[in-house]
Amino acid sequence: MHELQWTPITLETGLRILDLIGVVAFAMSGALLGVRKRFDLFGVLVLGCVTAVGGGAIRDTLTGQTPPLFLRDETYLWAALIGSALAFAFGERLARFERTLSVFDTAGLALFAGSGAIGAINIGLGPLGVVFAGMLSGVGGGIIRDLIANEVPEIMYRRDQLYATAAAAGALTVWLLHAHATPFQSQFAGAAVVVALRWLSRRGWVKLPVRRLPGS
Amino acid sequence: MHELQWTPITLETGLRILDLIGVVAFAMSGALLGVRKRFDLFGVLVLGCVTAVGGGAIRDTLTGQTPPLFLRDETYLWAALIGSALAFAFGERLARFERTLSVFDTAGLALFAGSGAIGAINIGLGPLGVVFAGMLSGVGGGIIRDLIANEVPEIMYRRDQLYATAAAAGALTVWLLHAHATPFQSQFAGAAVVVALRWLSRRGWVKLPVRRLPGS
Amino acid sequence: MHELQWTPITLETGLRILDLIGVVAFAMSGALLGVRKRFDLFGVLVLGCVTAVGGGAIRDTLTGQTPPLFLRDETYLWAALIGSALAFAFGERLARFERTLSVFDTAGLALFAGSGAIGAINIGLGPLGVVFAGMLSGVGGGIIRDLIANEVPEIMYRRDQLYATAAAAGALTVWLLHAHATPFQSQFAGAAVVVALRWLSRRGWVKLPVRRLPGS
Numbered sequence: 186m187h188e189l190q191w192t193p194i195t196l197e198t199g200l201r202i203l204d205l206i207g208v209v210a211f212a213m214s215g216a217l218l219g220v221r222k223r224f225d226l227f228g229v230l231v232l233g234c235v236t237a238v239g240g241g242a243i244r245d246t247l248t249g250q251t252p253p254l255f256l257r258d259e260t261y262l263w264a265a266l267i268g269s270a271l272a273f274a275f276g277e278r279l280a281r282f283e284r285t286l287s288v289f290d291t292a293g294l295a296l297f298a299g300s301g302a303i304g305a306i307n308i309g310l311g312p313l314g315v316v317f318a319g320m321l322s323g324v325g326g327g328i329i330r331d332l333i334a335n336e337v338p339e340i341m342y343r344r345d346q347l348y349a350t351a352a353a354a355g356a357l358t359v360w361l362l363h364a365h366a367t368p369f370q371s372q373f374a375g376a377a378v379v380v381a382l383r384w385l386s387r388r389g390w391v392k393l394p395v396r397r398l399p400g401s
Numbered sequence: 402m403h404e405l406q407w408t409p410i411t412l413e414t415g416l417r418i419l420d421l422i423g424v425v426a427f428a429m430s431g432a433l434l435g436v437r438k439r440f441d442l443f444g445v446l447v448l449g450c451v452t453a454v455g456g457g458a459i460r461d462t463l464t465g466q467t468p469p470l471f472l473r474d475e476t477y478l479w480a481a482l483i484g485s486a487l488a489f490a491f492g493e494r495l496a497r498f499e500r501t502l503s504v505f506d507t508a509g510l511a512l513f514a515g516s517g518a519i520g521a522i523n524i525g526l527g528p529l530g531v532v533f534a535g536m537l538s539g540v541g542g543g544i545i546r547d548l549i550a551n552e553v554p555e556i557m558y559r560r561d562q563l564y565a566t567a568a569a570a571g572a573l574t575v576w577l578l579h580a581h582a583t584p585f586q587s588q589f590a591g592a593a594v595v596v597a598l599r600w601l602s603r604r605g606w607v608k609l610p611v612r613r614l615p616g617s
Numbered sequence: 618m619h620e621l622q623w624t625p626i627t628l629e630t631g632l633r634i635l636d637l638i639g640v641v642a643f644a645m646s647g648a649l650l651g652v653r654k655r656f657d658l659f660g661v662l663v664l665g666c667v668t669a670v671g672g673g674a675i676r677d678t679l680t681g682q683t684p685p686l687f688l689r690d691e692t693y694l695w696a697a698l699i700g701s702a703l704a705f706a707f708g709e710r711l712a713r714f715e716r717t718l719s720v721f722d723t724a725g726l727a728l729f730a731g732s733g734a735i736g737a738i739n740i741g742l743g744p745l746g747v748v749f750a751g752m753l754s755g756v757g758g759g760i761i762r763d764l765i766a767n768e769v770p771e772i773m774y775r776r777d778q779l780y781a782t783a784a785a786a787g788a789l790t791v792w793l794l795h796a797h798a799t800p801f802q803s804q805f806a807g808a809a810v811v812v813a814l815r816w817l818s819r820r821g822w823v824k825l826p827v828r829r830l831p832g833s
Contacts, residue, residue: 231536475742476622
């Protein structure tokens with residue numbers, strides 16, 4: 186293998202590994218919610234897989250890449266299936282850790298916000314489009330998970346826990362860096378921003394204003 | 402008409418008739434739910450039509466066939482409209498039969514799972530992609546119906562009634578047969594598997610495991 | 618500028634202005650609902666933007682125009698953002714007027730039903746496809762808004778307030794006129810029909826039948 190080929194292969198592999206980690210993380214978050222909701226085995230697997238591929242499907246639909254990547258490359262569905270099966274098998278142990286669900290959720294959020302932003306940059310969108318597409322890719326899987334599980338999508342009013350805001354900030358980071366760094370570096374930095382904002386908001390150090398209506 | 406043209410015409414017509422039966426069946430299931438929910442005439446028609454074309458729209462979006470078939474070929478929308486109008490007109494008589502809704506729902510599920518699987522095979526997806534696309538095509542119309550009617554989508558936890566599992570098994574059947582049989586035969590066999598699994602699970606002979614959490 | 622260029626420029630500009638008014642109107646309707654639901658600043662902006670671009674995204678996905686217009690042309694996202702920010706800033710004043718939300722909602726409904734119908738005509742759909750695509754473009758943003766805000770989508774059973782019916786009638790108007798008038802004139806007439814039907818139904822002059830089930 187030539188030295189010249191080294192960098193692009195690493196890059197592509199790096200992005201792909203980040204993507205697959207995001208898929209497994211979201212699959213576990215969806216499957217664990219299914220276990221908690223007493224879904225049957227198949228329901229748990231389906232909720233895990235739909236959560237895992239939802240963000241990527243939104244990203245690919247918005248950027249006109251059809252059929253979506255998770256159908257073109259079966260690795261993604263297998264990763265989602267394995268993540269969901271692990272969560273079903275070890276459900277009670279994972280559930281013992283109070284914040285397990287939240288950690289996997291944040292990982293998926295961070296990685297999909299970045300890959301959505303890079304997809305949007307690749308088709309030439311402007312800054313606002315990149316932020317919007319990245320944010321929707323990040324929060325899409327979780328929204329689909331919550332709608333199917335009939336949970337209220339919490340992302341809109343959990344002002345003590347930045348969620349969509351963190352995804353948007355991560356996507357913005359990717360956009361700001363993309364001219365100066367490799368896609369892998371940009372996505373990694375964007376994911377770090379998402380995780381940092383989520384952590385800061387859990388500690389109560391970052392809050393968003395709420396508009397109060399008269400009499401409320 | 403030449404003997405040589407006979408087979409392809411029959412095939413295409415057969416698949417199309419199966420598809421249209423699925424559309425009418427799902428339209429009636431959606432419209433009957435609308436009648437039961439006291440929707441007005443137009444709400445009943447819209448819920449019927451959206452339920453009827455939802456599965457096909459998901460299938461066509463996932464396989465990159467845009468605009469979706471139901472918009473390119475108006476027969477589908479007319480079939481959905483007629484099915485919905487029949488359900489509105491004869492609502493109370495259909496509702497007298499206890500399992501009417503369920504029978505139409507199963508028919509739609511069976512036929513769309515098969516046509517989704519065939520669509521996925523046609524664009525070259527692997528086994529897992531075919532099963533996933535077929536299952537989503539089958540359950541998609543019903544999920545959209547339940548979300549709009551503000552019913553909890555039951556497909557995830559009705560362990561006594563295999564639903565998404567049956568759709569996946571039907572799609573898998575189509576994939577297993579597709580190299581050895583015509584598309585019509587494969588889809589018919591897949592639909593039969595769906596109906597058989599639904600029936601077996603209603604009799605209580607097939608159940609899926611549920612993972613219990615400690616303390617639950 | 619030549620006289621000959623005058624008409625097409627006016628036309629395109631006119632359609633674009635109608636579209637942008639629809640975007641701002643739906644953004645305000647979504648953002649006001651977010652304010653009322655006590656969402657934080659970012660949640661309000663996201664709900665406003667998703668409501669504003671939801672109808673257009675459905676229109677573009679159904680008619681195979683990907684990536685959707687709101688991503689290709691950033692003006693739309695900026696308009697959605699500004700409309701949402703205005704609603705957040707002046708929330709309590711806008712909320713004082715009892716029907717504010719409803720007025721913006723009707724404006725968005727009217728304008729997107731028309732632009733969805735024109736998009737469907739442009740790709741050669743028949744009358745039923747045009748009505749269906751126009752109706753879904755009109756009601757899509759509001760349905761997404763209500764699902765995310767966890768409100769029951771009211772469009773199905775508010776028989777005292779024609780909503781989806783009005784959107785369908787507006788789209789039908791566009792289809793009936795499109796061979797005899799400019800797109801701008803057709804869309805304007807369609808929007809007028811939507812507003813008129815909404816107004817008539819609020820006054821109690823137009824109602825749709827409901828099917829009663831025995832014993833209910």
